[in-house]
Structure formats: C-alpha cells, structure tokens
Amino acid sequence: MWRSAAIDRRGFIKAAGIGFLAALKPEALLALDRADAVYASGIRTANGSFAVATVTERGEIVDKVALPARAHGMAYSTATGRTVAFARRPGTFAMIFDPWNKSEPIVIASPEGRHFYGHGAFSPNGRLLYASENDFDNNRGMIGLYDAANRFARIGEYETYGVGPHDMTVSDDGRILIIANGGIETHPDFGRTKLNLGNMQPSLTLIDAASGALIEKHTLPPRWSSVSTRHVDLDASGRIWFACQYEGHRRDLPPLVGHFRRGDDLAFIDLPEETTRRLANYVGAIAVNRKEGLVGVTSPIGGASVTIDAKTGKVLREKSVRDAAGIAPASGGFAVSSYDGDFLSNHSDVAWDQHIVRIAHPPLIR
Structure with missing residues (x-):
C-alpha cells in the first residue's frame, strides 16, 4: 500500500532509532531530515567494491551496507522492514538486512544445483521469502522458499x-x-x-502460494517467441504489468510492455513507434505508482525512462537518462537511477545497479 512521502521519511527516522542516527555523518543526517522518501539499491562504489545504499528521493546517500559481490534486484517487507539484495545471475548469494541497522545482515546461499536469478519477494506478512532460481542441470525454473523466522533457512x-x-x-x-x-x-x-535464442519459451505464470500448483500459464505467441518476459509489478486494481527484452533483430519493433489479469489473455500496450525505438527493444525495469495510476519503465540501452497512464496505456512522458537503471514510485511520478551515478537530479560517485526498492514506513511486527 502507498504511504505518503512525509510518512515515509518520518517513519524511517522513527524506526532508525538514536543509535543509527548517531552513527551517521552530518551530511547524511541533513539529507535524511529533508528527504521525502527513502529507497535502497545495489551500487558499485568508486573503489570497485559492492554495497547496498540507502538513498533519499533527492539522490543523497544516507548509509551503505557492504555486499560480498554484485547485486541485482531488491525486495522489501513492509511487515518487518527487512530488505533483501539478490545476487546477479548466476550468483548464489542473497543478503537480508535491516535498513535501520537493528540486526546483523544474514547471507544465504542457493543450494547445490541452483543459482539465483536476481529477484524475489516477501509474503505480505514477511514470514516467507520467495526467490527465483535456476535448476540449471534440468533447465527448470524454480522458486525457493525461505523461512524468515529461522534465519531464512530454505524450506522448499x-x-x-x-x-x-x-x-x-x-x-x-x-x-x-x-x-x-x-x-x-x-x-x-x-x-x-x-x-x-533460436528456441525461446517466454511465459508468465500464476502459481498457488500455498501448494505450488499451476493456476495459469500465458505463453507468448510464436510471432513473439523472442520477446523475453522479464519484469512484473501490480497496479492498485490487481492488474499485472510486465516488461520485456527482445532477443531478435534490432530493427524489429516488438511489443515491450503489457498487462493481464487472472483469467484474461495477455494484452500488449501499443507504444508509439518512436517510443519503442527509444527503448531500444530492451526494458530493464518496470514500476507502478499506485497512488498516481502510472507505470514507469527504463532502458539502459536506449538511455530512456517512459511514463505510461495505467488506465489508458498511453505514453505520458519520455525522458533521456543515460544508462537508465532502476525505477520506483515517487511523489510526482518515479525515482530513476543510472549506471552513471545519477539518482533523479543528484550525481554520486557510485554506479547504481539495475533496480530500486522503496523502503517506506516503520515495521509493523518483528
């Protein structure tokens, strides 16, 4: 659920506590005090090491947590406040940490014969972590289940x-x-x-969270078998939005963004030709701003961010962002980062990684 920007910042400060705030440098305290929202994203620092950065909507870095290697996607639990950084494919680690520094980070490893795909999500109550994984010897996609109450032990x-x-x-x-x-x-x-690449099988599936049973499978038509379905998000009505990366000829104009609901067929957005060309057949990230009814996508190859009306599917705004990386909801649209070190209008001496997660209000349970 969306929370107002003011609650985001006040909630973060309240949850952080005196110990966390006392450890911050004066410039970080100032940044946090005037922030509208708080986010987390993987970074590569100037010395080549990797970390997760806590960053304000202004792009001012508040804190960093070291990582063993490069991360990719992020997950955040509104119920517990825990945040996860997943290793970039074919990495085998995920690091769970508390943005308020109330506990030591937990690093877990994928089991033998598996690696992470860089993404995952928490159950709404924060008790389970789901991670996308590869059973690489059998060429099977898997979702690993991890128990948050037992230091994220893998339970299925x-x-x-x-x-x-x-x-x-x-x-x-x-x-x-x-x-x-x-x-x-x-x-x-x-x-x-x-x-x-000559025999791709892209699809979107709905799976019963309690049993793992298949509910629905949507396979892309043969014409678009080279359109790799990569990223998903949900709007306020429960509609599923997805974004794609095309593995065919660069001069083609494939569909890149679409949506569906349970029981319905996939529907692609009819993007203008110039927008498809600007995205360079590659959407690197997608985010939904539920409060404002917007869908945002970025393309690092095309160097662009695009904002779409979630009701009509019409393109509202396009912006050139060199090496555009992550995107997440913000007041007035979206926060966008770049591999080049930009976060909205602020530049830092880091390379932001592919995804951003908005970390909002204080935890409800522990």
Whole structure:
C-alpha cells in the first residue's frame, strides 16, 4: 500500500532509532531530515567494491551496507522492514538486512544445483521469502522458499512451469505468486551466455502460494517467441504489468510492455513507434505508482525512462537518462537511477545497479 512521502521519511527516522542516527555523518543526517522518501539499491562504489545504499528521493546517500559481490534486484517487507539484495545471475548469494541497522545482515546461499536469478519477494506478512532460481542441470525454473523466522533457512521449492524465471511478485492477499519466465536457457558453466535464442519459451505464470500448483500459464505467441518476459509489478486494481527484452533483430519493433489479469489473455500496450525505438527493444525495469495510476519503465540501452497512464496505456512522458537503471514510485511520478551515478537530479560517485526498492514506513511486527 502507498504511504505518503512525509510518512515515509518520518517513519524511517522513527524506526532508525538514536543509535543509527548517531552513527551517521552530518551530511547524511541533513539529507535524511529533508528527504521525502527513502529507497535502497545495489551500487558499485568508486573503489570497485559492492554495497547496498540507502538513498533519499533527492539522490543523497544516507548509509551503505557492504555486499560480498554484485547485486541485482531488491525486495522489501513492509511487515518487518527487512530488505533483501539478490545476487546477479548466476550468483548464489542473497543478503537480508535491516535498513535501520537493528540486526546483523544474514547471507544465504542457493543450494547445490541452483543459482539465483536476481529477484524475489516477501509474503505480505514477511514470514516467507520467495526467490527465483535456476535448476540449471534440468533447465527448470524454480522458486525457493525461505523461512524468515529461522534465519531464512530454505524450506522448499516450487516449479515456475517455465524456463529462465527472472522477476516475480506476490498478490496483495499473498495467495498467488506471479512469475516472469524469460524463456532463456542458461547454465553457470557458460556464464551469462544465452543458450537457446533460436528456441525461446517466454511465459508468465500464476502459481498457488500455498501448494505450488499451476493456476495459469500465458505463453507468448510464436510471432513473439523472442520477446523475453522479464519484469512484473501490480497496479492498485490487481492488474499485472510486465516488461520485456527482445532477443531478435534490432530493427524489429516488438511489443515491450503489457498487462493481464487472472483469467484474461495477455494484452500488449501499443507504444508509439518512436517510443519503442527509444527503448531500444530492451526494458530493464518496470514500476507502478499506485497512488498516481502510472507505470514507469527504463532502458539502459536506449538511455530512456517512459511514463505510461495505467488506465489508458498511453505514453505520458519520455525522458533521456543515460544508462537508465532502476525505477520506483515517487511523489510526482518515479525515482530513476543510472549506471552513471545519477539518482533523479543528484550525481554520486557510485554506479547504481539495475533496480530500486522503496523502503517506506516503520515495521509493523518483528
């Protein structure tokens, strides 16, 4: 649920406590005091090390937590305040930390024969962490289940009923897992090489969160079998938005953004030709601003961010952002980061990674 910008900042300060605030440098305290919202994102620092940064809507870094290697996607629990940074494919670690520094970070590893795909999500009550994983020897997409009450011990797994799961999310009621199966086969023996570009199988699946049973599977039509379904988000009505990356000829104009509901067929947004060209056949991240009824996408290859009306599917704004990376809801639209060090209008001596998560109000339970 969306919270007002003022509550975000006040809630963060209240939850942080005296110890956390006392450890901050004066410039970080000033940044936090005048912030409208607080976010977290993976970064590469100037010395080449990796970390997660807590950052204000102004792009001012408040705090950093060191990472063992490069991260990709993030997950945040509004119920517990815990945040997760997932390793970039084919990485095998995920680090769970408390943005308010009330506990030591927990680093977990994917089991033998699995690696993380860089994304995951919490159950609404924060008791389970779901992570997209690759059973690489059997070329099966999996969702790992991790118990937050037991230091995130792995307690099971579900099939994603597809190949190459990337992003995922959970319905607001916690009953359905929503998976973007990119359709691309990979194996850690070959690094990040895509092994089946001539025979991709992109799909979006809905899975019962209690049993792991398949509810629905939406496979892209043969014409668009090279459109890799990569990222997902939910709007206020429960409609699922998805964004894609095209593995075909660069001069093609494939559909890149779409939506659907349970029981309905996939529907692509009819983006203007110039917008599709600007996105360079590659959407790197998608976010929904529920309060304002907006959908935002970014393209690091095209160097652009695009804002779409969630009701009509019409493009409202386009902006050039060199090396555009993450996107997350903000007051008045979206916060956008870049690999080049920009976060909205502020520049830092870091490289922001692909995704941003908005960390909002104080935890409700522990």
